[in-house]
Amino acid sequence: xxxxxxxxxxxxxxxxxxxxxxxxxxxxxxxxxxxxxxxxxxxxxxxxxxxxxxxxxxxxxxxxxxxxxxxxxxxxxxxxxxxxxxxxxxxxxxxxxxxxxxxxxxxxxxxxxxxxxxxxxxxxxxxxxxxxxxxxxxxxxxxxxxxxxxxxxxxxxxxxxxxxxxxxxxxxxxxxxxxxxxxxxxxxxxxxxxxxxxxxxxxxxxxxxxxxxxxxxxxxxxxxxxxxxxxxxxxxxxxxxxxxxxxxxxxxxxxxxxxxxxxxxxxxxxxxxxxxxxxxxxxxxxxxx
Numbered sequence: 001x002x003x004x005x006x007x008x009x010x011x012x013x014x015x016x017x018x019x020x021x022x023x024x025x026x027x028x029x030x031x032x033x034x035x036x037x038x039x040x041x042x043x044x045x046x047x048x049x050x051x052x053x054x055x056x057x058x059x060x061x062x063x064x065x066x067x068x069x070x071x072x073x074x075x076x077x078x079x080x081x082x083x084x085x086x087x088x089x090x091x092x093x094x095x096x097x098x099x100x101x102x103x104x105x106x107x108x109x110x111x112x113x114x115x116x117x118x119x120x121x122x123x124x125x126x127x128x129x130x131x132x133x134x135x136x137x138x139x140x141x142x143x144x145x146x147x148x149x150x151x152x153x154x155x156x157x158x159x160x161x162x163x164x165x166x167x168x169x170x171x172x173x174x175x176x177x178x179x180x181x182x183x184x185x186x187x188x189x190x191x192x193x194x195x196x197x198x199x200x201x202x203x204x205x206x207x208x209x210x211x212x213x214x215x216x217x218x219x220x221x222x223x224x225x226x227x228x229x230x231x232x233x234x235x236x237x238x239x240x241x242x243x244x245x246x247x248x249x250x251x252x253x254x255x256x257x258x259x260x261x262x263x264x265x266x267x268x269x270x271x272x273x274x275x276x277x278x279x280x281x282x283x284x285x286x287x288x289x
Contacts, residue, residue: 004254007045013171014194017148023048025243031057037245038064050241052080062102076108083114086129091136109148115158127161138168156189174198180274199238203229231256
């Protein structure tokens with residue numbers, strides 16, 4: 001299959017930077033396989049790669065970006081500041097650490113991975129720590145090290161904290177968004193503040209494949225469940241970041257030349273929450289806190 005249309009389409013962030021409408025997530029892809037995965041994705045037409053300090057594969061992703069044969073300025077690379085970096089010094093050092101590890105002159109988008117350290121996810125008050133980390137991102141942005149900056153897993157009060165004191169507003173909020181888990185209220189807050197929402201785990205880390213209701217809707221459109229899930233995230237205006245190292249899945253995930261009807265979108269939006277993420281339920285982002 002040739003390059004599909006969706007991989008060539010972009011949104012424009014609040015600062016005018018164009019971001020591809022779909023990206024490749026790399027959570028759980030080992031550092032040793034990351035470069036090969038990035039090169040396969042680029043060959044297929046993907047131009048947007050998403051990693052994080054916490055994934056421990058920035059080196060491999062960076063290698064893939066540098067060796068894939070496509071001009072750096074045609075690619076969009078996102079990484080995330082470790083959730084534990086809650087002082088200006090730690091954050092500034094970590095930003096430079098990512099650039100060095102990836103071997104890149106600039107990163108297209110860098111996010112604060114979580115408003116709380118993972119060990120205390122949705123726990124204590126880190127308002128000041130987040131403002132400190134944000135200040136480091138703002139400085140790196142103004143210095144040209146980062147083309148855009150944002151946040152991840154931030155709820156309304158977490159965003160309010162940044163917006164009340166920042167000199168550069170967050171351009172992106174990356175959230176867990178999938179059928180059965182669509183945080184409409186947070187998404188509406190983001191829309192009001194011109195913050196684009198990215199959707200990680202659009203296929204609910206694979207658990208949604210077990211849903212008979214979702215399977216029935218996918219069958220109606222003669223598509224796979226992952227294709228339906230990714231299309232759903234696109235139609236609600238988010239950037240889906242499906243994760244796979246499998247070239248066949250990469251290709252299938254981007255084959256989205258169909259449209260879910262308004263009626264079916266309403267059915268999917270109203271689906272009951274998926275509370276069980278199977279063996280992945282222990283991860284803080286899936287814990288339902």
